[in-house]
Amino acid sequence: MSILEANNVSIRYITGDFKDIGLKEFVMRKIKGDYHVTEFWADKNVTFTLERGEMLGIIGSNGAGKSTLLKAVSGIMVPTEGWIHREGKVAALLELGSGFDGDLTVKENAFLRGAMLGYTRKFMDDTYEQIIDFAELEGFEDRPFKQLSSGMKSRLAFSIACLVRPDILILDEVLSVGDGAFRKKSETKMREIINSGATTILVSHSLPQVREMCTKVLWLHRGQQIVFSDDVDGVCDQYQGFLDGRLTL
Amino acid sequence: MLRIFKEHQFLFEELVKRDFKKKYKRTILGMAWSILSPLLMLLVMRLVFTQFFGSNTPHYTTYLFCGNLVFSFFSDSTSQGMSSLLDNAGIFTKVNVPKYLFLFSKNVQCLINFGLTLCVFFVFCILDGITFTWRFIFLFYPICCLTVINIGVGLILSALFVFFRDMQYLWRVCIQILMYVSAIFYTVDKYDATIQRLFLVNPVYVIIKYFRVIVIDGSMLSPAFHLLMAAEAFIAFGIGAWMYKKYNHQFLYYV
Numbered sequence: 367m368s369i370l371e372a373n374n375v376s377i378r379y380i381t382g383d384f385k386d387i388g389l390k391e392f393v394m395r396k397i398k399g400d401y402h403v404t405e406f407w408a409d410k411n412v413t414f415t416l417e418r419g420e421m422l423g424i425i426g427s428n429g430a431g432k433s434t435l436l437k438a439v440s441g442i443m444v445p446t447e448g449w450i451h452r453e454g455k456v457a458a459l460l461e462l463g464s465g466f467d468g469d470l471t472v473k474e475n476a477f478l479r480g481a482m483l484g485y486t487r488k489f490m491d492d493t494y495e496q497i498i499d500f501a502e503l504e505g506f507e508d509r510p511f512k513q514l515s516s517g518m519k520s521r522l523a524f525s526i527a528c529l530v531r532p533d534i535l536i537l538d539e540v541l542s543v544g545d546g547a548f549r550k551k552s553e554t555k556m557r558e559i560i561n562s563g564a565t566t567i568l569v570s571h572s573l574p575q576v577r578e579m580c581t582k583v584l585w586l587h588r589g590q591q592i593v594f595s596d597d598v599d600g601v602c603d604q605y606q607g608f609l610d611g612r613l614t615l
Numbered sequence: 616m617l618r619i620f621k622e623h624q625f626l627f628e629e630l631v632k633r634d635f636k637k638k639y640k641r642t643i644l645g646m647a648w649s650i651l652s653p654l655l656m657l658l659v660m661r662l663v664f665t666q667f668f669g670s671n672t673p674h675y676t677t678y679l680f681c682g683n684l685v686f687s688f689f690s691d692s693t694s695q696g697m698s699s700l701l702d703n704a705g706i707f708t709k710v711n712v713p714k715y716l717f718l719f720s721k722n723v724q725c726l727i728n729f730g731l732t733l734c735v736f737f738v739f740c741i742l743d744g745i746t747f748t749w750r751f752i753f754l755f756y757p758i759c760c761l762t763v764i765n766i767g768v769g770l771i772l773s774a775l776f777v778f779f780r781d782m783q784y785l786w787r788v789c790i791q792i793l794m795y796v797s798a799i800f801y802t803v804d805k806y807d808a809t810i811q812r813l814f815l816v817n818p819v820y821v822i823i824k825y826f827r828v829i830v831i832d833g834s835m836l837s838p839a840f841h842l843l844m845a846a847e848a849f850i851a852f853g854i855g856a857w858m859y860k861k862y863n864h865q866f867l868y869y870v
Contacts, residue, residue, distance in 0.1 A: 379868065389779065441711045444864040456711075464709035467633060469640050478633055481626035482710045490625075 370416040374448035379406045408434040414594045421566040423580035430586040454533025462523035468512030501525035528555045535564045630720035649728040664800040677743045681826040682799030692725040696769025704870035757825040763848040770855025818847040
């Protein structure tokens, strides 16, 4: 059995229905007869399977449906059609900054965010020092979160997130945070998690990164699955060609 | 169910803490407000309405306080609960967590607030010359029912609020109306029996009445009355839970 399997996954957004335009507008349009909803398929018939320890790179231009697909894989969204089968604990690091509250202190935020990622209180008590140490935020612990610089915020976010030990790890361009020195440190840490045997999905706009790290690659374009293959270099070459305008779909 | 609760217990505690800290952020009096605001309300009502109703209602201050106590718990809990889901959109669109946790945490906060006011209420009872009986223990029952009703109504409102932002204005009007039909500052004796029975449809009135019978009259209500309360709580919670189950996966399209 594969650890992660997506079968004909399609996700549809509806815009312009009565919840969108409000009740008054809905009735008005209904009377006039020009009420219609627009369907938008963010992903259409995406199929892939991953085995334990594999690493999938998802590539594609903006609006290709990458982030939506990740939300479906992590269980936040339910596919409109098709199904996704996952085994084990999933950790999705979609937007590192989400869930932080500007009014709370750094320490309170760390615990809140840790709780969201599914850590236990004991785990947080034990590793809190380590998190602050890694984020280089000693002396800022009792400051309100909103007073931190944006670099500090993302450093804290990353330091909490990188403690996850999931079976399936989902990364949405979070490999590069902070300034040069911290970026190096964070990349090393991320590789540590990936190498610990987690099945990883990585969305990246950096082709060299995908080539170097991934064992499989999925190319999406406007919701359509162009290709899913383990020939990472071949697909990356094609995609590069598409980006340069040498190849059209 | 228990497993899910255990799994998210830590998150739940942190959410409660967060809501609590945020509520009184930058206020000078802080927690004291949860006691002060019902007291101010009580004072105004006492001054205004004693002329009209006070003379023939025994223990009118306690009578008013019962109404205010229950009504403000309901109104705070549902009004704040309504926005709890939408306010946390940034979290549940990025992390896979049970969405009702946000509402529950708001309700815990309101329950603690209510507990504080309840203590003040008992102090006022002493001042008003109320005799405390063993029957006061039964007050747990209406409090439990009301908490369940609050959660149920909160579930319904917060789900609707995601789809229709008009709810916040609509609910403000509803709360206003509800205040007038809950017999907070008047008595229902003057109405005829059919209308008096109609009052029982309003769960807030039912709870208020329970409080008054125990505290002021020192007597008990019939088993049928207990059943009515349980039924109202069950209906509110049932509808709310059903809505969350049905729309659980659609919320994030509308935030």
